[in-house]
Amino acid sequence: MAPEKLAFVGGTGPEGLGLAVRFAAAGHAVVIGSRSEERAQEAAETVRAKVPRAQVEGRLNDEAVREGEIVLVTIPFAGHRDTLKALAPAIGAKIVIDVVSPLAFGGRQIKALAVPEGSAAQQAQALLPQAAVVAAFHHLDAGSLMDLEERLEADVLVCGDHPQAKLRTMALAEQIAGVRALDGGPLANSRYLEEFTALLLSLNKNYRAHTALRIVGIARASGPRRGGKPAQR
Amino acid sequence: MAPEKLAFVGGTGPEGLGLAVRFAAAGHAVVIGSRSEERAQEAAETVRAKVPRAQVEGRLNDEAVREGEIVLVTIPFAGHRDTLKALAPAIGAKIVIDVVSPLAFGGRQIKALAVPEGSAAQQAQALLPQAAVVAAFHHLDAGSLMDLEERLEADVLVCGDHPQAKLRTMALAEQIAGVRALDGGPLANSRYLEEFTALLLSLNKNYRAHTALRIVGIARASGPRRGGKPAQR
Secondary structure, X not given: OOOOEEEEEOOOOHHHHHHHHHHHHOOOEEEEEEOOHHHHHHHHHHHHHHOOOOOEEEEEHHHHHHHOOEEEEOOOHHHHHHHHHHHHHHHOOOEEEEOXXXXXXXXXXXXXXXXXXXXXXXXXXXXXXXXXXXXXXXXXXXXXXXXXXOOOOEXXXXXXXXXXXXXXXXXXXXXXXXXXXXXXXXXXXXXXXXXXXXXXXXXXXXXXXXXXXXXXXXXXXXXXXXXXXXXXX | OOOOEEEEEOOOOHHHHHHHHHHHHOOOEEEEEEXXXXXXXXXXXXXXXXXXXXXXXXXXXXXXXXXXXXXEEOOOHHHHHHHHHHHHHHHOOOEEEEOOOOEEOOOOOOEEOXXXXXXXXXXXXXHOOOOEEEEOOOOOOHHXXXXXXXXXXXXXXXXXXXHHHHHHHHXXXXXXXXXXXXXXXXXXXHHHHHHHHHHHHHHHHHHOOOOEEEEEOOOOOOOOOOOOOOOOO
């Protein structure tokens, strides 16, 4: 696929950093966004240390978002609503890939939180009505992403209501070695993806493992059925 | 494992029948329960046609439940509450494996239904306070179960708060060739399992497939960590 310019909102956390490393290694330009420009630049250095030829910069979130063609949201759920509300003008009609799982880690159990809109991704779409929001990448282990020596073995389920945004996201996912992208249906299905993260993290804890997901029974590598009207993105 | 006597509440539907066939083939005694004794006996004949040496009978639900040591609940969610409420005296303190996913099939999308107790399995536990309720087997394709020639490739995630009931269920699951059982944590996690069924069915529709789930990254075949106090069942 053609190189994309990817902006990370909250790219200094482990999941954002891990994805940034993989996409930089695949030849995409990466802008790491943060609330702190200093931490953004530190994160960019971390990416460059892993991928010396990386095209990577650190910026404040709103500058990052303005520069990117595709925006990846990799912040904790606690800041999801306020951050996206503030960034809405800068994001405009871009493709937004929401990676956030609304989880509570209190007590001994990891629990999925109820979201009034249905899911974090649906909340993002409600806050960013012009954008093409897609949900993906929830189940990739951050540590495995950071280790470029490790070939992943995982399916990335992609949910969204904008067919072209979904296709671009699926193509992007398959730039990570060992990842197969699958069309997970409409954005309303993103809740099942986000909540399943609680179960995978629970398995990680029980088995001291770094789990990922494979869907058995789908022969072809990827390619969703393209129902409905052709869309702009 | 030692042969178990398994009772199916609603064993005439495809999922119940498929599990009954597999467990009968593995040498367990099976009692198919139904609201109609006639349909129960027809279903028992279907099992016997697939497994000529099967120990299988058809009974009314409450008789089936009285005969079984382990009760599998394989009814549509619409009848879940009323059926279990009526069967509570017959079920008593048995192990109950709830296979039900609360789903709505209206319109073009398959959607998970909200359950006041959290999940179908948690509803079962609330209705059957003496029983040891476990959630499992949601993601096994009924058609694949019915075809004894087919070796499954699937993980069965088992959730529950009764360690011994969970272990017996995991052992039972691994009687199906190609199935690996994993400890999915407490019964509260069953919601993520049940809801994920909506996503798998959505994939089945999109890809015209019969999907199942594999968890990548867990090396050992099974065996949960045995935390907490020893339990009776």
